[in-house]
Amino acid sequence: MTILRNEIRYHWKGTLIWAFSLSFFVVLAMLLYPKVADYSGLFNNMVERLGIFGQMFNLQSMDIFEFMNYYGLENGNFFGLGGGMFAAITAINIVAREEGRHTAEFLYPHPVHRISVLAQKFVAMVLQIALLNLICVIASRISAGFIGQSFPQKEFTDFHLSLFLMNLQVAVLCFGISCMKKRDSVVPGLGIVLAFYFLNLFININREAQTFKHFTPYYYTDIGRITANLGPVWPSIGLGFAVSAAIMIIGVVYYTRKDLAI
């Protein structure tokens, strides 16, 4: 548990900064809801005129002034993208950092098995992501109460479960890649998240691109799809996790056998 403690000890501040920054934007969007709802007529006209941009964010398929839809749309953008980036940044370096910063030469002459190191780092990563999600959920609950609104329990749970799973899927994928890297750089992680995010926007405006819907975890965090599906989009979640887990297993096997770059 020493490595797990070490990871948490040195990254909890960063996790809190990310969590409170993302929560700030979520709360801000919530506090704007009463004003937005007041001008729903005006906004409806705007949404209709948005055309392809409205399609991108799936705006035409739902009433965006219904509280849960508004929350899901705003939170999906702020927390979806921000949370995905946090997951990617956290995971993409968590293993590679040992070699990139030469601490592998401190760690591995100790009687520790590489699998044990990876397992503890994986748990630390999941805990950080869970903490980020938990803080954002609490911030959402408090701010909803502040403006006199309440969430439909099932939709709220399904939506946040989907967001958490999306963060986790990105993290699992990036963890596997981190096992195969020798340098600590966040660029590949950020690239993956942005590619996933924009692929989802592309799928939304192009019906022929539906084939790629399982390639991006942002597909299953779309509040419109969760509502229409009456729950999380499990086929997408399952397929996404299967691919990410396969890459992670390849990374872990590779890491246990590779020569450490020191």
Place this chain on the structure above:
Amino acid sequence: MEAVIKTHQLTKRYRKARGIQEVSITVNKGDVYGFIGSNGAGKSTTIRVLLGLIQANAGWAEVFGYDIKRRKREILSDIGYIPSEASYYPGMRVSDALRMSAQLRRRDCALEARRVSDALQLDMNRKIEELSFGNKKKLAIALALQHKPQLLILDEATSGLDPLIQKAFWDLLMERHQQGATIFLSSHILSEIQQHCTRAAIIREGVIVAEDSVEALARSAAKRVTLRGTSGLPEGFPGAINPTRMDNSVSFLFQGDYKQLLHDLQQVEFKDISITEPDMEEIFLHFYEKGGEKA
């Protein structure tokens, strides 16, 4: 003699850099073993293979009689390692690093950590980022010694330490040696090897060119022959290696038949002659100049 480290034709090839080739060495229990070679000769590669950080392409190695691939945890639990350049986790204090290392070994090393830190004048409350290179090296020494390992593997351990701390370091090492620890010391500071080591191996371009007791290495190497009151050696004097003239004397290394040397010297005018054991530097240069030919 019980072998603490034994390697047999250990080979590590890199794509671009040279690694090690068929390295076979034996370090016995209680040895202070010097591992000598120039930069890039393969000293660190050998150590990293022994520690399981990298894997050999061929050959095998045993530490404490265990195969390094199969019993890595048991082996590492009784090894203290000092890298040539130590890196630590950010934000840590000296005491954090010592505690973390002890926890990874599942041992309580607090008393010994304090004792070693005091001996090396290492402030346990300081942040590691604020430490100089020498102080980071002291921390590496404390980390290697605090769990009282049976085998110490030191890679250029004294570089960056001032002479006083070097003395304190060697006192600690010799104390451990007297308590039964085996010491494997990689260095290119030859006086250090000559002063402290009982046995040594010389590695050149990834190949072991000599392995023996330091005394035997000195014997197997060339002798230093110095002639005084002479105008010099004739061109191409048989067996003379690197003849050097100073005032009215000439000095050269010689390895071969000493009767023949004395016979050949009859052609040379000189007033005095001395034949001495070479120092470690000369032994090292001798084996390096032999071009890797096994001694």
